[in-house]
Amino acid sequence: MYNRSDIQKQKLIYQQALASQLITAVIILNDQLRIVYVNPAAEALLIKSLYRLYGTTTELIFANTSINAKRLQQLLNTGQEFTDSDVVITLNKSHRFTAELTASPVEFENSPHVLLELKQIDHQKQISLEVFQQQQWIAGRDLIKGLAHEIKNPLGGLRGAAQLLSKEIGIEQQEYTSMIIEQADRLTNLVDRLLGPNQLPQIHAQNIHSVLEKVCQLVDYSHDTSVNLKRDYDPSIPLVECDHEKLQQALLNIVNNAIQAIDKENSITLKTRIASNITINGKRVKLAVEISIIDDGPGIPSKIQDTLFYPMVSGRSNGTGLGLSIAQTLINQHHGKLSCHSQPGHTEFMIVLPLKQPASKDINTREEK
Template sequence: MDTQNLLNHLVTAVLVIDSGLKPCFANAAAEQLLGTGSHRLSEQALTDIFQLQEVAATILADAVRQGLGLTVNTASLVTFDGQHHTVDLTLIPLENEPGLSLLELRQVDQQRRIHQQLTQDAQQQAAQFLVRNLAHEIKNPLGGLRGAAQLLARELDDESLKEFTTLIIEQADRMRALVDKLLGPQKPTAHLPHNIHEVAEKVIKLVELSTPTNIRVIRDYDPSIPDIDLDADQMQQALLNIVQNAVQALEDGGGTITVRTRTSHQVTIGAQRHKLVLMLSVIDDGPGIPPELMDTLFYPMVTGREQGSGLGLSIAHNIARLHGGRIDCDSSPGHTQFVLTLPIKTGK
């Protein structure tokens, strides 16, 4: 049996490192986690590739040198391309190989996100159920109010009085449009193959027309990503809502927004596991989202801004759900990242 081939089929990142923290072996999962190839990994120390906030590099190096084991749960790992991960770290000294240790980095982001998604979906469905019932109760009297105003307008001879009936009709239409927007799309539409970067470019160009000069948008695309089956208009709306959210977060102090595309393998969305998915990230270096809003971030009418409607992220979440995907958010001061995950058909 080919041991290297076997290791490359593991979803756990496995590296063999020396006391200088330089890898002499890395499996495919390690390359994907650290965002670099095995050749480049073998030329650099781990400290040049990522940072572990809970474990000092000297502690890791001393453990390898002394042949000691080490275990750290839920460590924060930040790669130098800006990716944030939560991992369980295990260091095991290799028998008959003095000065070398096996380093396992098992991502726990996915388990945490699966739990968050299941909880979020249940709460979102309850909120949507409430909103739909509320919308039904609002639309019925609005329709009656609008119809009565139209009938009254026909009976009035004084044009100055008709201004008031026109105002009633306009406000009733505005309220109905708000309710429709609150509901968002409810049913899947026709999905056709589209290049996700074309969708992203339309959104960025639209945003850049009104973006202040102190905000810069960076494109970080993976051009190898294949076309994805989606509703281009809906996906453009979802991405626009997320990017506008980032712009609003940076309006006061300025900063940078990065739109990044990557792929990931063997990702579970809901109860279904996908061989290949798109990870579309919108990252800003703004002040971050208040912790008290994180659990209800995708609820309708939830917003941290005085002038916000609280509908943008709720609609984006619903569009992702209609595409069989999900949206995740990680936020801390100086780093907020929304990740839209969408399945990619592999043809197998």
């Protein structure tokens, strides 16, 4: 039989080792709300070691969040734990993350302490947001298709009636029928643009950088003033299965949108990278190519960021709100994903396209040869 002291010693050994093995970030605060311990997971999340964090206040981590000293002091006084599921922590310009936080009262050496557990949820949140946006986009597209059918039918009848009427009236009155025909054609054209491209892409293996260079060439030709375009290409990217013209149009829409949003002193960077084991519209993809269009302009207004890819949504007073919507449709036709992250000084549109994997039987055949 084991005696109580042996069990207690074994328990302490496991408790001490357990914190260092947890993937959840653990922070312990003393009764002065100063950091006295962080486990390795917390060091990795905060990009600071225990030696640099020891004795610092929570303001270093939780500035401008809902986790403040008053709330933590209340926990010490009442012993009532709390959970916050959406804490956005900004440590510096390049390190910002969202975490789920649980704060609990604990006691060490007869002194009250606060135990903070943080779990980074950016990836899960991003996947949920992408699935929601995809569902919203599909619902919006189906709604527009239904409306387009209901609008174009009476417009066709209206235009036909105006044409017949113009043959029966004098030249002076034909001005009115011409206006009816002209406006009916304008509305029909608008509905067609709202529907976006309706032809399926012609898929072929393409060099993605040749598509990007064609976009750069078109931008140079179509703008009077020079645009500061930068390249950051990964030359190891293999051929991508895509429709050259449709992908070019999607990229051109995004680049033109960026040009209209920035000033002359700003720049636009075209970047390509390989990504592995990522999620595209809720599906896991082993290998993909990432195409980023990055500008250092003023950023996209926060009030339209969630609806940026919807038709007729624009941040400019003279914008049609169709360019990004069409780009979204074109990328979806390639089974890819178009997303955007924007803040003042950094706006990034990212296109992710799945890379075709060689069939297993082809691999086996090559191995046999």
